[in-house]
Amino acid sequence: MLNPVWLKTFVTVSACHSFTEAARQLGLTQSSVSEHIRRLEDTVGRRLLVRDTHSLAMTPDGEAMLAHAGVILQALNRAESQFRGPRLKGRVRLGSSDDIALGPLPTVLAAFRNAHPDVELEIVIGMTGRLYELVDDGSIDLFIGKRRLGDKRGVPLFTGRLEWLARTGTLVDLEQPLPLILVAEPSVTRAVVLDALAETDFRWQIVCTSSSHSGCIAAARGGLGITVRAQYVSARGLSQPVNAAALPLLPDVEFIALAAKRLSRPAQTLLQLLFDSDLRGSWVGE
Structure with missing residues (x-):
C-alpha cells in the first residue's frame, strides 16, 4: 500500500533535489526522510532515486512514481477539503x-x-x-x-447537433410540406429549426406544438410527423427518418x-x- 506520507516526502525530495532541504521543509529529520524513501522503494520493489555524496537523480521508475504521486496527493487533498469544512446546508x-x-x-x-x-x-x-x-x-x-x-x-x-426524428421506419414525403412537431415558444430549438428551414427551398407545416420535448417525442411516436432533438436525448421508439440524408441539415446548439x-x-x-x-x-x- 502506498503511504501518502511517504509519497509526500518523495515528491518534496524530487522538487528540492536534496534530502536535507526536504527534511527542513517537511519539519522532519534527515534520517526520517531517508526512511520514508526506503520504505516506499521497498513497497514497490523498485529503485526510485539514485543518490551519492554530490548528487541526487531520479530513475525512470522514480519519474513514473512522481506522476502517480501527484495524482494521488491531489485526490487526497480534494477529499480532505470536502470533509474538513462544515457540511453545506x-x-x-x-x-x-x-x-x-x-x-x-x-x-x-x-x-x-x-x-x-x-x-x-x-x-x-x-x-x-x-x-x-x-x-x-x-x-x-x-x-x-x-x-x-x-x-x-x-x-x-x-455543443450538440440537432437531428431529425420520427417513428421508426418513417419515410418522409419530400413532395409534401415537412410535418413538423416542435416545442412552443419561447424555444431556442424551435427558433433554430425554423431559421434553418427558412434558408432552404423546403416547405413545412407545423402539425403539432408541445410545451415540452417529451410531448414532441410522444407525438412523433404516434406518427404525427417529424421532430427535432439534440443527439444525446433519450427517445425510445424513434429514429432518424429513412431518408434523413435528404432532409435539411440542422445546426449545432x-x-x-x-x-x-x-x-x-x-x-x-x-x-x-x-x-x-x-x-x-x-x-x-x-
Whole structure:
C-alpha cells in the first residue's frame, strides 16, 4: 500500500533535489526522510532515486512514481477539503431545459447529492427562453439550457447537433410540406429549426406544438410527423427518418450554464460542479 506520507516526502525530495532541504521543509529529520524513501522503494520493489555524496537523480521508475504521486496527493487533498469544512446546508433552485433533464442532468444531480446530502434541491423544468426570465427575476439561482451559436450570455458547457426524428421506419414525403412537431415558444430549438428551414427551398407545416420535448417525442411516436432533438436525448421508439440524408441539415446548439449575479454558497458549489464535470466540453451522451 502506498503511504501518502511517504509519497509526500518523495515528491518534496524530487522538487528540492536534496534530502536535507526536504527534511527542513517537511519539519522532519534527515534520517526520517531517508526512511520514508526506503520504505516506499521497498513497497514497490523498485529503485526510485539514485543518490551519492554530490548528487541526487531520479530513475525512470522514480519519474513514473512522481506522476502517480501527484495524482494521488491531489485526490487526497480534494477529499480532505470536502470533509474538513462544515457540511453545506440550504437550498438551490436549479432550472433545466427538459432535453437536458432527459439527458445528462441525473448524473449531475447524483454527484451533487452524494457530496452535499443536506442541501435541498428545487428543480424547475422549462423552455430555455422562460429560464432566462426566471433567473433574471430571481425565481431560480441558476439553470442549464442552451443558446444559439454566436450568442454570448452564459458559460458554454458542450455543443450538440440537432437531428431529425420520427417513428421508426418513417419515410418522409419530400413532395409534401415537412410535418413538423416542435416545442412552443419561447424555444431556442424551435427558433433554430425554423431559421434553418427558412434558408432552404423546403416547405413545412407545423402539425403539432408541445410545451415540452417529451410531448414532441410522444407525438412523433404516434406518427404525427417529424421532430427535432439534440443527439444525446433519450427517445425510445424513434429514429432518424429513412431518408434523413435528404432532409435539411440542422445546426449545432450550445448548451450553457447561467447563474444569478448573487449566489448562495450551495448554489455556487453546484455551479462549480457543473464547470468541473464531464459536461464541460466532453459529454457525448449514451
